Amino acid sequence: MPINNRIAAFQDDMTAWRRDIHAHPELGFEEERTSDIVAAKLAEFGITVHRGLGGTGVVGTLKGLGTGSGRAIGLRADMDALPMPEANDFDHASRHAGKMHACGHDGHTAMLLGAARYLAETRNFDGTVHFIFQPAEEGLGGAKRMIDDGLFSQFDCEQVYGLHNWPELPAGQIAVHPGPVMAAANQFEIHVTGHGAHAAMPHRGIDPVLVSAHIITAAQSLVSRGTNPADSAVVSITVVDAGTAANVIPDGARMLGTMRTFTEENHRRIQEQFARLVSSIAEGLGAKAELRFRPGYPATVNSEPEARVAAAAAAKVVGDGNVVWAPSPTMAAEDFGYMLKERPGAYIWLGHGGHRGPSCRLHNPHYDFNDAILTTGASYWASLVETILPRSA
Numbered sequence: 476m477p478i479n480n481r482i483a484a485f486q487d488d489m490t491a492w493r494r495d496i497h498a499h500p501e502l503g504f505e506e507e508r509t510s511d512i513v514a515a516k517l518a519e520f521g522i523t524v525h526r527g528l529g530g531t532g533v534v535g536t537l538k539g540l541g542t543g544s545g546r547a548i549g550l551r552a553d554m555d556a557l558p559m560p561e562a563n564d565f566d567h568a569s570r571h572a573g574k575m576h577a578c579g580h581d582g583h584t585a586m587l588l589g590a591a592r593y594l595a596e597t598r599n600f601d602g603t604v605h606f607i608f609q610p611a612e613e614g615l616g617g618a619k620r621m622i623d624d625g626l627f628s629q630f631d632c633e634q635v636y637g638l639h640n641w642p643e644l645p646a647g648q649i650a651v652h653p654g655p656v657m658a659a660a661n662q663f664e665i666h667v668t669g670h671g672a673h674a675a676m677p678h679r680g681i682d683p684v685l686v687s688a689h690i691i692t693a694a695q696s697l698v699s700r701g702t703n704p705a706d707s708a709v710v711s712i713t714v715v716d717a718g719t720a721a722n723v724i725p726d727g728a729r730m731l732g733t734m735r736t737f738t739e740e741n742h743r744r745i746q747e748q749f750a751r752l753v754s755s756i757a758e759g760l761g762a763k764a765e766l767r768f769r770p771g772y773p774a775t776v777n778s779e780p781e782a783r784v785a786a787a788a789a790a791k792v793v794g795d796g797n798v799v800w801a802p803s804p805t806m807a808a809e810d811f812g813y814m815l816k817e818r819p820g821a822y823i824w825l826g827h828g829g830h831r832g833p834s835c836r837l838h839n840p841h842y843d844f845n846d847a848i849l850t851t852g853a854s855y856w857a858s859l860v861e862t863i864l865p866r867s868a
């Protein structure tokens with residue numbers, strides 16, 4: 476295909492849909508207007524619509540003209556915006572103060588709608604496609620909510636696919652990882668309990684600030700000494716909060732941070748080692764400390780056979796030379812990892828080109844989705860369906 480000709484004809488429509496959604500951003504689980512639009516468009520294309528999974532989630536189901544395979548796959552787009560003000564002043568900038576589509580989920584929604592329209596017109600595949608429009612990717616785990624509400628029991632997909640626009644990658648390129656793409660992330664909180672005293676008489680108290688300093692330093696050994704150098708992991712302590720005055724040793728201290736890994740084994744091990752370090756350092760210095768983890772998204776890990784299929788489908792659209800195979804993954808997290816724990820599949824990066832310079836990065840207030848890639852993304856989806864569910868098979 477390169478860019479699918481029929482889909483190229485949807486460029487203006489997809490751009491208009493995308494800009495309309497951009498102008499009306501909705502936060503996680505509040506995607507009422509967006510999901511109304513998605514459901515209405517799917518129905519208009521002749522696709523069976525199911526609503527309510529994960530609250531505002533929408534699933535469209537379409538059968539191809541082929542009748543033999545009995546197979547089904549899922550294609551997923553996220554619909555939510557971020558709680559941040561937009562700094563752009565173009566006509567379709569956010570009309571909702573403090574909310575912005577700064578991660579391009581408006582574009583993901585529009586390109587999956589474009590693919591759905593094309594596939595509903597042509598139905599040149601053998602099997603079933605479930606178009607999964609999920610709420611609340613940004614931190615709230617909408618993918619998990621949809622799964623808990625029966626996504627894969629009601630819409631049984633043998634494989635599931637996702638994509639994200641990627642400003643670090645030139646427009647017209649697609650990157651595919653045969654394994655981990657994004658990290659597992661969690662947050663932690665440490666409470667150190669010491670004993671307050673006059674700063675001039677430290678021997679009368681137990682200094683939680685000194686305990687915290689030792690914990691911060693020791694935490695750096697979790698990755699540098701505890702983790703296989705061939706693996707990747709991050710432990711970042713990002714908030715340190717203690718004390719009220721220069722001459723008072725406070726009673727306690729609080730720290731916050733995040734930890735990221737690509738494997739569950741590393742995740743578990745770092746948690747255990749960290750808990751040991753925190754309690755033993757505190758004990759050694761006469762204090763008490765408690766470490767609590769708040770679980771976040773699991774790692775987003777592609778299965779290799781499905782990643783190869785995704786790369787082949789991508790190559791039909793952008794050409795072999797524009798498919799980047801196995802680039803470095805990122806330590807950012809993504810809730811598509813929940814879906815990939817349920818079903819094999821692949822999550823690809825769609826080059827976005829940073830067409831307005833370095834400020835045009837994800838989650839930046841100047842971020843501006845590159846509408847030129849809507850047809851690339853929609854063509855990739857179409858190519859993926861026709862590659863995995865060929866009619867001649």
Ligand SMILES: [Zn+2]
Pocket residue numbers: 577578613837838
């Ligand atoms: Zn984001």
Ligand SMILES: [Zn+2]
Pocket residue numbers: 578579580612639
């Ligand atoms: Zn995103």
